[in-house]
Each structure stands twice: as C-alpha cells, then as structure tokens.
Amino acid sequence: MAEPATRTRIAAGLALVFLLALAMRALGFEQVFTGDLVVFAPGDAMYHLRRALFTFSRFPAVLLWDPYINHPGGAPVAWPPLFDFMLGSAARLLARDEAGFEVVAAWAPPVLGALTTLPVFLAARRVASPAVALGAGAFFALLPASIHYGRVGNPDHHVAVALLGACLLALCLALVERSREGGIPWGLTAGLTLARVALMLTWHGSLLYLVLVEATLLVTAALTGRRVLYAVEALSSAATWVVLAPVLAASPEPLGGLYSSIALSRLHMIALALVALVAGSLWLLEGTRPGRTPLARLLRLAGCGLFFVALVFALPGPREGLVPALRFLTLSDEAGARTGEQFPLLPLFGREVPRSAHHTWGLYVYWIPLLPAALLFALRGDRERRPVHWALAAWCAAFGLLALLQRRYGNDLAPAFSVAIAVVLARLVGGSASRMGLASSMADRWAGALAVVLGLLLFAPSLASYQLPRARSSLAALRGDPRIEAAAARSAAASLTRFALALRRATPETSGFFEPDETPEYGVIAHANLGHALQYLGRRATATDPFWAYIGPENWERSFAFLAATEEAEARVLANQLNGRFVVTTAAAAPGSVVHQLHWYDGNSREGRRRIEGFRLIDESSRDGHGLGEIFAPRTDAAPAVPYKLYEVVKGAVIESRAAPGSEAVARLELRSPMGREFVYSASTRADAEGRVRLRVPYASEGQAPVTAAAPWHVRIDGRWHRVSISEPQVRRGRTVHVGR
16 A cells, blocks of 8 residues: 555645646637627537536426427437436536526536546556556646547537546456456446446447447456456446336437437347346356366357347347447448548548647557557566556557547547556656666656656647647636637637527527427528527527437438528428428528528529528628638638528518519618618519519518618509508518509
8 A cells, every 4th residue: 555645646646637637628718708608619519508408497307308309390319318417417506597507517528527537547557657647647638639528618428428438447447457356346346337327328329338348348357267257247237237227218219219329228228138148147157167268268258249149139120220320430321421520530541631630639649550559568578467458458449440430539539548658658768768777766757757758749739739729818818818809709609609699589489498398389490510509599499400310310301402492482392391480591501502592692683593582581690700610611702701690481571563564663672680781682573464563572661670671662663663661460471562553
C-alpha cells in the first residue's frame, strides 16, 4: 500500500488533471453564453435537451414516445433514457426554472469529461506507475477528439459514453489482473454489472461495447485458464438482464422493431442471455473436465458460442435486427453519406475527408493503427501482466479501426488510447534514459520531462488549429473584447438559436410538447439538420431531424421530395401529406426548387418560372448570421445572405376583376420583414378570352404580422391603378376580392 505522502501526491495530481480537463472543455464558453442566450451545439444535443427538459418539468417522467418527431405520427425515441433522465434530474436539483436548466445542461459535459480522467487513471494503473497513469489522464484531458464531445454547451450522450466506456475498460483490466487470485471479485463483478447497465441505458450503440467487453473477458479466460472469469461473466450478464428486463417491458416497441440493433431491444437481452449461457456452460465444463491447453479452451469457447448463436439466429427476427447496425457501420445507409462525424479520419476507400485529422488528433493520428503493436512491444518484458496488456491492446485495435473508418468513434477510442500512448511514450523515453547511464532518480525526472515535451510536440498541429485558438478567444472574452461577443452572436449556432426562438414566437402554440399522448396541430417542414433545434427551441413538431430515416422512412422521403420539388402544386400536395403548415427555407436550397425561389426571390417569378402563390413569408433571420450549412461549406461570395426564412402555407386570396381580353393585370404589395428588409411581392396575369382576371396572392395588406404591408395592394386593371385592401381572413380562407367593374 502506498505511503500517506504518496497517496496525497497522487490525489493532488488527480485533482490537477481533473481541473485541466475541466478547463480545456470550458474553453469556448463565450460561444455558449452570448448576451441573454445559452447557445447549444446544433444537432443531437438539442434533442437531449428536449428530453431532459421533459424530465425537469415533469419529474420523474421520461419521454419514451414523442409526437414531435416523425410528424405526423410521432415515433418511439431511439435513444435509451438514462443520460437525459440524469441531466433533467440534476437540473431539477440545481435549478429553479428553464433558464437555470439550460445553465446546468451547458456545464454538464465538461464535468462528465473531467470525471472520465479518474477511470482513465485507474485503467492506466493496471499497466503503469502512478506518474504514467497521471500522464494518461492529462493526455485524455488535452485530446481534442475527446474535448469536442465534452465541451461546454454540447450535452450529447457521447460524453457519458466515454465516461462509462472508460469505467468498463478499467473494470475489464482489473478483472483480468485480479482473476489470478482465485475467488470471485464481488466488488468488480458488481461494478461491471452497474457500468454495463448504465451504458446500455445511455447509448443505442451499446452492442459494440457489449461485444468488446464480453470478448475480452471470455477470451482471456480461455487463454489463461482462469475459470473465475467465466463465473464473473455469467453472474454479471445475468444480473444485467434482470435489471434491464422490466425497463424494456415498460417501454414502447423500440425503433427498428422488437429485435432492433439501433435501439435497446430484445436483441440486447438475447445477447446478454447468450453471454450468461456460454460463460455458465464453460464454467461448469472447466470445473469437471478442464481444458489442458489454451487452444483447447479457445475451441471450447468458439464451439459453445457458435452453438448458441446459431440457435438464436436461425430465427428471422434477431437476424434481420442486425441489418441496420451493419449498414451503419459499413456506411451503406443514407445517413453515412450526409453526416460529418461518420467520415473517416484519413482518406480511405475513396471517401473525402472534410477536415484534416490533425485538427483533433495532431500527429497522434498516425499512431492509431500502430499503437496495439507498439504497446505490446513496450511492455514485452512484463510477462506477469501479459493478459492485461493484450486486453488493452485489443481495445485500442477495435476502437482504433472504427475511429479510422468513422471519426465519431475517436470519442470511444480516447480512454484506451490515452492509457496506451502514455505507457508507450514513458517506456520509449525511459529506455533512452536508462541507456544513458544516469542515476535512477535523475533518469526518472529526465524521462518524465522528455515524455511531456515529446507528447506536446506530437500535439502541435491540434494545438495550433484547435486548443490555442479556443484559448485565445476565451481569454479575449474574459478581458471584455467586444469583437468576441459580436462574432459569437453571428455564429451558426447562435443564428439558428435566435431563428428557432423567433419561429416559436411567430407561430401558434401546439399541443403535445409536455403531453406525449396529445397530437400537435401542425408541423414545420425543414431540412433534417434543423429538426432537433426546431423541436427544442421552437417547440414545434417536424417530419425529419438528425434521427434520419430510421424513425420514419415515409416522412423522410416526403420531406426531401418537398425540398426538391420544382412545381408549387407538387410542393403543396407534399406539405398537406406532412401536415406542414410552416416551411423553413435556407440559403443552401436546391437551385430550381420551390424553396429556392421562396428563399432567394421571395416567391416572385424569376427566369421564366411562375410566381409562388400559396406561401407567404412570416419571419426571417438576420443577414449578419450564418447558416448551419456554412459549417461544412462556407460561403465564398461576398454578399451576405439571410440564413433562414419562415414561410406559411396559405390558400391565398383571389383578386378578381374584368378587363379587355388579353390585357395584362398586375398586383403589387410593398412589404417589410421583422428584420427591416423591404421587398415587393408582385403578381401578373392576362385576362382570358371572356375578359376575366384572377390573381391569387398570399399576403394581406392589413392585420398581417410580423411581416407588414406599407400600404394597400396596388392593382392595375386596363391601365388603371386601384388601391385594394385584403384582410388576413381572406388570405387564410382563400376568399375572393372583387376589383373595379
């Protein structure tokens, strides 16, 4: 046992590492707390806020079915509820109102990210000294691939997954090491059960960890002949099954079906039962007829596992349930081609890399495929702990491969990578110090200093492009630099936040936000990337969102068909099918589409295209802001563009008159948007052979807000101008307004 003074130094070192991790994840706070707003990262974080707010407001209720997604129709929530429930519960304890809720939610990710340094330290202690373990924690604290998911204002489940994954890593390494001692380590077994349960109730991709954890322990048991590991696996898997069974029974049918691999389902329960059966069977078999060689024990494990797996997957349900997960991992689904975090770290298989891996990994990215072998080479002399080394190397290899294929898995790789790279660097420079013939104490200091210098040098590209710019911005904000606040107010996240809040003010309230049994009266049609922000900030239902087509293929296809529609009649049919009363347009709308004509030309006729008659502008964002799409494709033209506009689908009033056959009739209305932009909507037609004139227009000249008319309609019939007033009810109900004779 360490001396008290040593324990104190270790505790102090851990506290410093925790504070370092917290500080690194707090950088960028000025982008989150802007004026009177709390600006969250767009995307998944917004939906976690939606669910956490539900628990905060209706504690201890959990949102399992949401009518605000996949509208019309609603859908079961794809994610397990634990992260959102804990976030809402913590806010319930610490905050008094929704403003306080948002402050708690904004700071939760840095705290969880900083807490992850503790299991990283404990995992490293299984293979290295306290000093090297502290180095592993410091590396994790500084790694941008981890900081990105744990930064302030990004309450996404990934930060909790990294924490629980690090706990599982530390527990696996401890079990592999402690299993030499004979008896069942009950504390570690209970910890494994709790960590597994927590992960499965936090992340819908927990099957990945389930495969890795169980394979680590079962294969180690077979290779080493440590029968106690079979007992640990059987007991903990069975206990996990018992805890999760009532949760699953009380939940609606999972997204993707009863055997879904993209939501907690019967497939997960079957996997747990399989592990318990395989481990229990091998425990009994090894107790009566022990395998004499590692190969014999491995063959037993493989045979037993294949027997039970074959029995299960003879059934179509479990077999078909794995298809979505395999399509996701192999990037053969539609989401893989559209989501930035699913791109590879390095150019692989002809796929583009949107941003250099140096940004989040520095030069360490080139260590990812080499690290398992480098770790085993560095620890080759420590035969007593060889199973622990192989277990750590297996984690680095598995998540390293996934991270190279999809950069999102860098978050899962970070804990194991931090431990392994700290060990490799320490052994690399430590061996050099020993060969120089220095005294032991001096060699340790020299090696430690060199390891730190080398570690920072390998971080250099990410320091220059990620950490240092964030630090300079935050320090400037602390000094009160007004340019920082102005830039933050124009950011893509802030622009979307203000627009979504304005959408909520400009549109009628809908049912079902806090009452999932009720149905929203209408939905908002928008690009999928905007969906979660409109659901949480705008409090309006959408047909699509970053859950992609998984939650509703029909609404997904209709939404994208609407965004691509080139004819107003087609767009109106699709809007009716989606129960979409309002439409959000963006500067990135497809050229030639109805939404492009609305966004760029206010629905006026352009280049031979008919005007848009049944959509009217309700609100728009400021030209000073940036659209969400500019994060991935920055605008290159100098002219500022309005990032978002909000249109309402209306029947439109009909201006009717009589004129000389073939003569032209024109109607014009001068309008002003809430942002102060002045524009004109104009409509024109020719009288038919019987002298009838009919002009359908979407705007009222009185009673209309927040877009307002400067004067009545100006209508020219037979060369004469008329001033015509059109009311809001006439536009909404499609009434006819007669002009002239």
